[in-house]
Amino acid sequence: MNCQWVQENLSAYMDDELPLKQKEMVGSHLSQCPLCKAEFDSLSEAWNSLSLWEVKHPPAHLKESIRKAVKREKTFNVMRILLPVAAVFIIALSIVFFYRELGDHDQTALITDQREMRQPGTVESVMVDDTEIIKNLQLLEEKDFYETVEVLKTIDYLPFVEEHMDQRSSMGYCAA
């Protein structure tokens, strides 16, 4: 076993990372070789002096800071789900509302158009039955007759016309 190999493995020997057989070989060599032993002592002292570097405990607020950071993340995660859902809901409502308004307007316009079509003076072409016409004429005649009767009732004397043989006519009055 040569010193170079031993010195290359001194660190692993110190850290107990060598297989058992190699560990025993290094140990045996160190007991016989003052050069390698001095190297081993130097490494050990330097390594042990690292223990002088003590680090203070972390500040008391650190645990609380971690807890708050995680809590913020949880809230953010919830918002990350809720916000898009709310946005979709609002958009859907807006679309429904818009089309409802549009539908109402169309209906209103339709009704308005229909009313304009039914204004007085506008003649609608209607199919009329002959029987209906005759009935209506009869009604008109009856109406004239009764109106005439009413007028006669108001007259005291009726005029009459006599016709003579010589074809001369004269007019007189008789009691109604």
Add this chain to the structure above:
Amino acid sequence: MENSDRDISLMELVKKGDDAAFEELVARHYQTVYKLAYRFLYDSPEAEDITQEVFFRVYKAAGTYTPKAKFSTWLYTITKNLCFNELRKKKSATIFSIEDEMLPELPSLDNSPVSKLEEAEVKQRVLDAVKALPANLRIAVLLLKYHGLSYEEVADILGCTVNAVKLRVHRAKNFLAKSIGHVSQETK
């Protein structure tokens, strides 16, 4: 129940939305994460930010967490990645590679006779020596020395082979011995 089993059980509960389980995980590990980040970055506010971010990511990833390895290995990996990112940001003005393992030249130390160096000075040399290590070597040293991990665990965290970890640690120790070793001798 072993620590690692307990951590996995807690993560399963966190996956189901159990806040108390997450708080227990934080309580169990936040000091470890902070100390690693602090020793790597030498900055307390940054170490706090890193610690907060580590557990934030643990929480976010809980839904897809599958226990492929120890929970602590996963935690250390996240911490290491965030520390490296922070280091890249700081050195962004210069060409910098985390993978660079070139060791710096050793500073010339004061050789005037000193009967005994004060412990504070020794600590400062230790700190300076570790700080001078390249990032890949430094993180390996921190994980081994201060967190008691094995070469295999460090290899998992760093994403390299066990032999690579062995080599990095060997180089780091040699450097530290040259930076600190003679100080230790002077304090005897």
